[in-house]
Every structure is written in structure tokens, then in C-alpha cells.
Amino acid sequence: xxxxxxxxxxxxxxxxxxxxxxxxxxxxxxxxxxxxxxxxxxxxxxxxxxxxxxxxxxxxxxxxxxxxxxxxxxxxxxxxxxxxxxxxxxxxxxxxxxxxxxxxxxxxxxxxxxxxxxxxxxxxxxxxxxxxxxxxxx
Amino acid sequence: xxxxxxxxxxxxxxxxxxxxxxxxxxxxxxxxxxxxxxxxxxxxxxxxxxxxxxxxxxxxxxxxxxxxxxxxxxxxxxxxxxxxxxxxxxxxxxxxxxxxxxxxxxxxxxxxxxxxxxxxxxxxxxxxxxxxxxxxxxxxxxxxxxxxxxxxxxxxxxxxxxxxxxxxxxxxxxxxxxxxxxxxxxxxxxxxxxxxxxxxxxxxxxxxxxxxxxxxxxxxxxxxxxxxxxxxxxxxxxxxxxxxxxxxxxxxxxxxxxxxxxxxxxxxxxxxxxxxxxxxxxxxxxxxxxxxxxxxxxxxxxxxxxxxxxxxxxxxxxxxxxxxxxxxxxxxxxxxxxxxxxxxxxxxxxxxxxxxxxxxxxxxxxxxxxxxxxxxxxxxxxxxxxxxxxxxxxxxxxxxxxxx
Numbered sequence: 282x283x284x285x286x287x288x289x290x291x292x293x294x295x296x297x298x299x300x301x302x303x304x305x306x307x308x309x310x311x312x313x314x315x316x317x318x319x320x321x322x323x324x325x326x327x328x329x330x331x332x333x334x335x336x337x338x339x340x341x342x343x344x345x346x347x348x349x350x351x352x353x354x355x356x357x358x359x360x361x362x363x364x365x366x367x368x369x370x371x372x373x374x375x376x377x378x379x380x381x382x383x384x385x386x387x388x389x390x391x392x393x394x395x396x397x398x399x400x401x402x403x404x405x406x407x408x409x410x411x412x413x414x415x416x417x418x419x
Numbered sequence: 420x421x422x423x424x425x426x427x428x429x430x431x432x433x434x435x436x437x438x439x440x441x442x443x444x445x446x447x448x449x450x451x452x453x454x455x456x457x458x459x460x461x462x463x464x465x466x467x468x469x470x471x472x473x474x475x476x477x478x479x480x481x482x483x484x485x486x487x488x489x490x491x492x493x494x495x496x497x498x499x500x501x502x503x504x505x506x507x508x509x510x511x512x513x514x515x516x517x518x519x520x521x522x523x524x525x526x527x528x529x530x531x532x533x534x535x536x537x538x539x540x541x542x543x544x545x546x547x548x549x550x551x552x553x554x555x556x557x558x559x560x561x562x563x564x565x566x567x568x569x570x571x572x573x574x575x576x577x578x579x580x581x582x583x584x585x586x587x588x589x590x591x592x593x594x595x596x597x598x599x600x601x602x603x604x605x606x607x608x609x610x611x612x613x614x615x616x617x618x619x620x621x622x623x624x625x626x627x628x629x630x631x632x633x634x635x636x637x638x639x640x641x642x643x644x645x646x647x648x649x650x651x652x653x654x655x656x657x658x659x660x661x662x663x664x665x666x667x668x669x670x671x672x673x674x675x676x677x678x679x680x681x682x683x684x685x686x687x688x689x690x691x692x693x694x695x696x697x698x699x700x701x702x703x704x705x706x707x708x709x710x711x712x713x714x715x716x717x718x719x720x721x722x723x724x725x726x727x728x729x730x731x732x733x734x735x736x737x738x739x740x741x742x743x744x745x746x747x748x749x750x751x752x753x754x755x756x757x758x759x760x761x762x763x764x765x766x767x768x769x770x771x772x773x774x775x776x777x778x779x780x781x782x783x784x785x786x787x788x789x790x791x792x793x794x795x796x797x798x799x800x801x802x803x804x805x806x807x808x809x810x811x812x813x814x815x816x817x818x819x820x821x822x823x
Contacts, residue, residue: 303770
């Protein structure tokens with residue numbers, strides 16, 4: 282079982298191979314396209330994340346002591362970003378998720394790639410993921 | 420003929436690189452860039468003229484006051500107002516609309532009606548909702564047609580003796596529609612209603628003659644016409660403003676203050692409480708002089724040429740749909756591409772140095788009307804060129820290719 286830290290290191294290494302923004306964006310677009318679909322019943326108003334300029338639905342459930350996230354967005358790049366977050370945080374224990382230090386975001390230049398409003402959306406996504414974990418932890 | 424190269428040279432930011440690319444700025448509907456004369460006027464005020472206005476007897480205060488009031492006169496001439504005291508300085512269009520909407524809270528009663536339209540910016544919706552909530556008046560909404568024009572038949576139906584005010588935009592910031600405000604004003608006046616026009620997207624883009632228009636109130640912002648942020652204008656006919664309810668209390672707007680009774684200053688000062696944005700107002704004159712030198716008609720003609728060119732080019736992209744195809748249109752193109760989200764397009768073209776706006780443009784009712792999450796929007800200013808449109812179109816094509 283890979284830890285959150287291991288996965289972050291992997292992602293940082295992957296992004297180091299990209300020479301320019303276009304490759305990064307193309308990668309995000311690919312990740313967005315490959316993101317496993319969320320079940321229709323979870324695309325509810327309640328599961329919408331506030332603070333994103335595009336619509337993002339996030340659902341979480343607990344299976345065998347681990348938190349499983351699924352998500353969707355109407356914008357493909359947003360989907361790519363959430364796909365990365367899911368890769369890092371999904372199938373981890375709630376306690377690990379709540380205390381995770383997501384330093385990879387700065388390391389791969391994800392924040393600076395995004396406009397300020399988008400970066401706020403990113404913060405909102407992480408916050409919502411951690412809040413779910415917190416709820417399952419208690 | 421405008422010398423666009425020479426115009427561009429006056430805007431230092433236009434030679435800036437963004438993401439390693441030449442900046443191509445097509446977000447003029449949000450705010451325009453500033454020419455050197457405006458930047459200099461603002462800096463020069465702080466360097467050599469800084470003093471409070473309408474207060475001191477000393478040399479600098481007199482100088483600052485003179486220059487501040489000169490802007491008022493320049494605006495009076497620019498819009499063709501009858502008196503200079505019909506020009507009230509505000510923080511911007513939003514502030515100007517709020518001043519009017521706040522006043523109408525005490526002027527309206529249950530049974531009275533305000534008419535706005537479905538294409539209004541949120542800042543010409545929310546203040547009226549607040550006004551209605553407090554006064555008991557009812558808000559009526561003129562719907563928009565599929566091409567982005569106002570449904571004028573429906574306007575005729577909505578207009579009645581209960582209508583006390585019609586508040587509509589001159590030009591839609593999302594659809595680019597130039598509304599038939601002459602017609603709206605004439606019809607509203609026949610019913611005894613007043614008319615407020617949101618001119619944020621119009622001033623500097625099309626010629627204005629406020630007396631001929633006969634608008635009761637007209638609002639606009641300096642920053643959308645090459646001037647500084649934080650400065651706007653509320654024009655109001657003298658007869659409308661003289662007894663209009665006061666807005667904010669404070670210094671400057673009074674004549675005498677005692678705990679028993681305070682009396683208020685005359686127009687325009689009674690609506691300008693507190694120390695205003697003096698530097699901004701002074702620099703605003705430089706912006707208007709800049710526009711006047713070019714000529715608003717020449718600007719309108721050139722921008723229309725760019726609009727026609729950009730529209731034709733963008734329609735060449737497969738799957739493009741333009742929202743807002745009114746016959747009478749200003750330099751704003753809102754569009755979507757089949758299957759693509761406007762944010763994805765905006766994010767990618769940004770990397771190629773192209774600044775466009777994406778989202779709902781503070782007009783969520785329009786998004787609901789067309790059942791879309793948002794649009795990508797190109798908005799044109801006089802310093803834009805056909806070459807820039809080509810760069811923008813190519814960037815959009817590239818984004819489409821990456822995303823498809």
C-alpha cells in the first residue's frame with residue numbers, strides 16, 4: 282500500500298519530465314478524460330463544491346476502513362486536477378487524509394498554473410476532501 | 420482614420436509579455452488598459468498637487484479643487500449634460516446605481532413597479548431587489564429574445580401607470596446588444612416613469628448626447644474607458660436630483676451641522692460625502708481628453724470593423740455558437756464551442772498570452788436563459804488590431820484541438 286507521501290513523490294517525478302506548460306496541460310486533460318465517472322445519484326447540489334468556477338461534484342464513502350472518493354466536473358482541466366487529488370487521497374485512511382501535507386501541489390507548479398480564482402477552487406476541493414475524511418474519522 | 424499603432428504606443432502595458440508571449444488583451448469589457456497620460460496624471464497629482472478638495476484656503480487645495488472640478492466640466496461636455504452639477508462623482512457604476520436604488524427605497528410604495536431586463540449585470544439587479552424588498556415595490560423583467568435583443572413587445576406589455584422606474588443597460592456586457600434606449604426612454608416617459616441607464620459598456624464606445632437621449636439617470640465607470648478604477652459618474656437631471664433622497668452622510672455634503680439640525684450642501688456636493696478619489700477624478704479627465712482626441716465616432720467605427728472581422732473569423736471554427744447576435748451590436752463576442760467548457764478554453768489561451776473572460780460575466784440570468792454554464796468572451800477596445808484577433812482565433816483553435 283502506497284502512502285500519501287509516496288504518491289506525491291511519484292507525481293512530482295512525473296511532472297519533472299514535462300518541458301513546458303502545454304505538456305502539463307495535455308497531461309491534465311488526459312487525466313480528466315480518464316477519471317472514473319461518478320455515479321449519477323451523487324451528482325447532487327449537496328455534493329457541489331463551492332468556490333470553483335466550473336461545477337465540481339465530489340462524493341466520498343468509507344470501505345474497509347478507507348475513504349474512497351469519486352468526482353466529476355463539467356470542465357475537463359478541473360477534472361484533471363481532481364483526478365490528481367483523488368490519486369493522492371483516495372483509498373487512504375481518514376486519519377492520514379486529514380493530516381496530509383499536500384506539498385506536491387506547489388512542487389509541480391499546479392497553483393501557479395491556475396489563476397487565483399481557480400487556485401481558490403483547488404483549495405476548496407482539498408478542504409472538502411479533508412472534511413469528508415474528518416467526518417468519517419469521527 | 421485612426422493611427423492604431425500610435426494609439427498602442429501610448430499604452431505601456433500592451434508591450435508586456437504574459438507567459439512569455441506578447442499580451443493580447445481582449446478583456447476590455449471588464450476593464451480597459453490605461454494610456455500613459457492617465458498614469459501620469461494620477462502620479463503627477465500625488466507628486467505635485469496633493470491636497471484635499473473644497474476645503475482649504477491654501478494654494479494646493481485650490482489647485483486640486485480646480486483640477487477636480489475641471490473633470491466635472493469635461494464630463495458635462497463629453498456627455499452633453501445641461502449643467503455641471505448634474506455630474507455626481509461616485510466609486511463606479513455599481514455605486515451610482517446603488518445611490519439611485521437607495522433613494523427609491525423611500526420614494527416607492529407597495530403597488531409601484533420597477534422594470535429591469537433579463538440581460539442586466541448583477542449590479543443592476545441586486546440593488547433593485549433590495550429596493551423592492553424595503554419599499555414593497557415589484558420588480559418586472561423584460562425578457563430577451565434568442566438573438567440577444569430585448570423583447571420590446573413584452574416591454575410594452577410590462578409598462579403601465581404603476582411603473583415608476585425603468586433601469587436598463589445601454590449595452591449588454593455579455594451579449595454586446597445595443598439596446599434601443601431612446602425608444603425605452605420615450606415610452607417610459609409617456610407613462611410618467613423615470614429611466615436610469617447603465618452605461619458602463621457604452622461610454623467611450625458609442626457617442627452620447629444625454630440631453631437628446633433624455634435619460635433621467637445615466638451611470639458609467641472611468642476604468643472601462645481608459646481611466647482609473649474607483650471613479651464613476653452618476654448623471655442625473657437637475658430636476659431629478661434636487662430633491663432626491665440623500666445617500667451617504669459626512670463631510671463635504673453639508674452646509675451647516677448642529678445637533679439640532681443639519682442643512683445640506685447644494686448639488687452636486689450633497690451626494691459626494693467624504694474625501695473623494697481626487698487623483699482618480701483628475702486622471703479621469705486625461706482619459707476623456709484621450710477619447711475626445713480620437714473621437715468617439717471614429718472609435719465606434721473602428722471597433723465595429725474589428726467586431727465584424729472577429730465574428731466572421733470565429734464562426735469559421737467548427738462547433739462555435741455566438742450568444743448575442745443582435746443587429747445593433749457593440750464589440751463584445753460571447754461564445755461557446757460544442758462539447759467544451761469555456762474555462763478550459765480560457766485557461767489554455769491564457770498560456771498563449773491571450774486574455775479573454777470566461778464565466779457568467781455577472782449575468783447569471785442570461786446563462787439561465789440560454790441554459791449554459793458560462794461563455795468565453797472577447798471584448799474589444801480601440802487599441803486592438805486584426806492581427807491580435809488572428810492570434811486569439813489561432814489560440815482558440817489550438818485550445819479546441821488540445822481539448823477535443
